[in-house]
Amino acid sequence: MKKLINSLIVLALVGTAISCSNSESGGKSNKGALASSAAEKVYVAPGEHDEFYAFMSGGYSGNLTVYGLPSGRMFKEIPVFSQFPTSGYGYSEETKPMLNTSFGFVPWDDAHHPDISQTNGELDGRWIFINGNNTPRIARISLTTFETEEIIEVPNSAGNHSSSFITENTEYVVAGTRFSVPIPQKDMPIKDYKSNFKGSLSFISVDPEHGHMDIKFQLMMPGFNYDLSHPGRDKSHGWFFFTTYNTEEANSLLEVNASQNDKDFIAAVNWKKIEEYVNNGGGTMMPANYAHNVYDESTHTATTTMKKEVLTVDPLKVPGAVYFLPTPKSPHGCDVDPSGQYIIGNGKLSADLTVHSFDKMIAAIEAEKFDGEAYGIPILKFEDVLAGTVKSGGLGPLHTEFDGKGNAYTTFFISSEVVKWKLGTWEVIDRKPTYYSVGHLMIPGGNSRKPFGKYVVAMNKITKDRYLPVGPEMEHSAQIYDISGEKMELIYDFPTHGEPHYAAGCPAELLKNNAKKIYRLDENKHPYAITSPDQAKVERKGNEVHIYMSTIRSHFTPDNIEGVKVGDKVYFHITNHEQDFDVPHGFSMIGQNSSELLIMPGQTKTNTWEPKKVGVWPFYCTDFCSALHQEMQGYIRVSPADSDIELSWSLGED
């Protein structure tokens, strides 16, 4: 009997092993030492899945696009800072509040730097954050629904560029200002910029459970331009590093006047120290006005709260909190290697990369070896903090990522190439051209303790002849390099949407099993939702008409409505009753001064229509939902404003 049980256990284990190996969807066979072609490396067979997700910022599209690597296929455009008629984001009553700011409704932004949440310095796949550069905002996007859940405006900031990078346990998402401005804003001559303007660096706390953001404090720094930033990690966890330019504090013709100093700074901020200071009651609460927009998945609705104050911190009041590391030639990217030891300043006007040592920085601070100060902030000696210089032979270094195997990869905008070099020895190992003028690059997990160093994606600013010509305006181009070997190999080239400034990638396994398929109708708490078609109704409140409508393949309930009048404001509250994966219904009304709605299973969305003409006007489903999709339509009778026709509604009646 015991023998039988044992053999049954063995059988069960064998079964598990077989089913595990069957479930591997990658299915790539290992060809061993035989070199395979580039085509084979990027080919993902029909029905197979990519190995990595890549989230590319959309730049001036205001959105975030989701791609697969290595195929370069785009899966989704996630609306973040821009109105998106495809789904109704920013048009629907539920999502309009997402785009509220202290300047009113701002339907667009310039989305720059996505960063995936981390735990212990490794990607955890809960959320992705991205900054709006123009009207300073930070957005949080859920990585289960792949929808924007929260946007917080950043007051006292202008050109929210050194953002949105997160600390290694997602304690903070950090947002630094590019432009320095008068704080608080006031009417003053522009030429009085120097020593009067300030640059704010905002530390926005992230609730570990819900992800909700709240500005913990703003550090009021000298009036430089804060260009990019990255968190310390592992040994340097607790510090944050920001590159600066225009330490000259010029207010005009910056391309000349901000390029005079041989060295600008990397600002090293000990946020743990400031956090402690703030937790002990430090800092000054300052009046402010900024929007906090939160989308609730259960009500499918966003709400805006205007916040009225923000805690500011004067760096001089917290000794030991901020130091300046001199860094040559207007550094752009500020990158920290996976060990947290090296801080790389990508001096965009030079040929060389400057690498600072965290250990040397700490030693210099402890020995108080300062080389003067700027606005009271100690400047460390360049030679004391320098770990090494990469003599790259390229021109215009912008950004560096890491492969987790001791190598770094830097983009060179002017010489249009990616250069691979070795951390510690600073020797250049390889260089490959890009097409053309590369800005950012991305290795999945490249901004974490644990990069997945298999591919690097180069995001180029200039496309020109890479694809079939489409007139003067075209999409940008990206290239994928295989970096698994000693030398990089260009394996693919694909267009990207908008202007990707940076991207974040992660292994597909981290997200794909958590992605939501439907919203549960029985969890829908939208105040205008109906959970059964017999609850469908039309109500009049003065000149507002509220239509509670449901959809299921392939009809609207109700689909005939009478009693609407010219001058009314009609609200269509539409609940999709499908509970099947990938069966959305759309809605559009003739003459609507708005966009369509695309309503996912279990979701409720609302759109408005102000009928201007008497008549019988149709609406229809915009998503080809079934074989009877063309039949999914209805009519609204619009009567003159003084008509006494009562509201009525029906489905399937004669």
Add this chain to the structure above:
Amino acid sequence: MKNAGIIMIVGSLLLLGLFQFPLWTIMLGAPQYPEPLGMHIFVNGIRGVSEFDVQNINGLNHYIGMKVLPTADEMWEFQAFPKILIAIVSLGVIIGILMAMKKISHNWALIWFVAMSILGILGMYDFNLWMYDYGTNLDPNAIMKLMDADGNPMTYKPPLFGFQKLLNFDVESLPNVGAYMMFVGMSLTVLAFFVGRKSATTT
């Protein structure tokens, strides 16, 4: 005779698995359903393999005029079968106990088996009748009224056992854990009969 009684009890009790596990499962795969829809048939009702499968099968079936799948209180079988099952299991256990106590003959195991087999066959027959009605008794106002190759109205009866192609769906109908437990349980009652007979002839 004691062993035969115990085997009879165990065999009868295995039928209780039908309360926990589906008797039969019908899976419906299609090009646009890479993860097939499916329904588990339990003695006390029909449940989706995934949570919303029944709702989604009903949604698709309305195109061709099939009725919605019956809920537990809409079919007398789902009320009666559990009661019949409890009765027959109880009877089997009592027979087993009495056999173990040598109060009755091993022939009772065989009688129980034959009775159960007849009920099982009747159950399958009834199930097939329902499937026939479900697949052929169609709404005359159905959205899609399809004809087969001979010009007769298409019917959509799922197979009782095995595989069948119905329009764009690949339909697979197979017994599930509940049925296997019933099969093993009933086999054990036959074994109880033989064990009982053997001990009766040797003593």
